[in-house]
Amino acid sequence: MTSPLKPQLNREYIVNQLEALLGIPSPSGYCMAIMKYMKDEVGKLGYKLEMTPKGNGMITIPGQMADQVIGISAHLDTLGAMVRSIKPSGMIRFTPIGSYAMHTVEGEYCRIHTRDNRTYEGTVLSTKASVHVYTDARDWKREEANMEIRIDETVKSKEETGKLGIAAGDFISWEPRTRILPNGWIKSRHLDDKASVAALFGFMEWLKREGVVPSCTIKLIFSTYEEVGHGSSFIPADITELIAVDMGALGDDLSATERDVSICAKDSTGPYDYNMTSRLIELAKREELPYAVDIYPHYGSDASAALRGGSNIRAALIGPGVHASHGMERTHADAVVNTAALLLAYVMES
Structure with a gap:
């Protein structure tokens, strides 16, 4: 095995990009x-973001071998909601x-985005929100039919809410409540998968700053429908390997921590490519990056979507460890930076 790459990544830049995202x-x-x-932002680094008809973004980074193309994907879309009806x-x-x-969104602040570009604030509540009023408030099942959003406007009827321009089909976003602590801990909603996108910013910034040409051509794919299952279902035909960069889930029966790079060997769609996964493990060892190999039976990725979409590719999955995924998430800056370092080691020698 060759000597370690040990890239000096710009940690402050990566964390600042994550906060902005x-x-x-x-x-x-x-x-x-x-x-x-x-x-x-990628324009400031000297790259060009091309848009697909679907709304995904793509950046091409030429490599020493133009005929060998590796795809790296991360998703910009998050969990959220849509107005179903006005009560x-x-x-x-x-x-x-x-x-x-x-229950992970009960009590959360949110924003309602109307089709005519107005934004209103609100709060997600159970329909039996007060223990002082409802005897079964504690036991009331938290399911879609029993939840509602209280709008921070003076409205008491369907008609009054409608006059605000709010209608069925309007998007709703959750407040991220981001906290970046001096000791490196980062807690926020939507670290899945903006922490990985921040790692890719660090990846790009290092290549540009060092003037390094990777061994192969790289296509970075930023998808916008991953959370609903079809983010990177289409990828360019010249990609032969795809690394999905997505958060590593933590919990019982799993080895990763919030300071580790997670390497997923298998998720709900089956095993990832043996040789790619093995190579990532070897490189993590060589670069002395804290990592863990885990299995995620309730998980799917952009690589899963590409394989289901018929892409004839090898695929792997890595990402920073994230606790309480799809809830109030937390990771550490070390995991985000080290994810970028592992990607750089892989593309410099493929």
């Missing part, structure tokens, strides 16, 4: 603002975007 609402299907941010009380009934347990 977390502040931009982007539930699946509502990623226009974050894509504009991406286009502007007679003026409250909003919502339908989820993405998969999450209702």
Whole structure:
């Protein structure tokens, strides 16, 4: 095995990009603002973001071997909701975007984005929100039919809410509540998968700063429908290997921590490519990066979507360890930076 690469990644730049990304609402299907941010920021690095008809973004980084193309994907879309209907009380009934347990959003602040570009604030509540009023408030099942959004406007009827411009089909985003602590801990909603996108910013910044040409051509794919299952279902035909960069889940029966790079050997769609996964493990050891290999039976990725879409590729999955996925998530800056370091080691020698 060759000597370690040991790239000096710009940790401050990576964390700053993550904070900026977390502040931009982007539930699946509502990623226009974050894509504009991406286009502007990658332009500052000297790269060009091309848009697909579907709304995904793609950056091509030429390599020493033009005929060998590796894809690296991360998703910009997040969990969220959509206005299902307006209730007679003026409250909003919502339908989820993405998969999450209702108790993880109860009490959360949110924003309602109307089709005519108005934004209103609200709070997610159970329909029996007060123990002082409802004897069964504690036991009331937290499911879609029993949840609603209280709008922070003076409305008492369906008609009054409608006059605000709020209607069925409007997107709803959850407040991220981001906290970046001096000791490196980062807690926020939507670290899945904006932490991985921040790692790719670090990846790009290092290549540009060092003036390094990777061994193969790289196509970075930023998808906008991953949380609903079809983010990178289409990828360019010249990609032969795809590494999905997505958060590593933590919990019982799993080895990774929030400071590790997670390497997923198998998820709900089956095993990832043996040789790619083995190579990533070897490189993590060589680079002395804290890592863990885990199995995620309730998980799917952009690589899963590409394989289901018929792509004839090898695929692997890595990412920073994230606790309490699809809830109030937490990771550490070390895991984000080290994810970028592992990717660089892989593409410099493929």
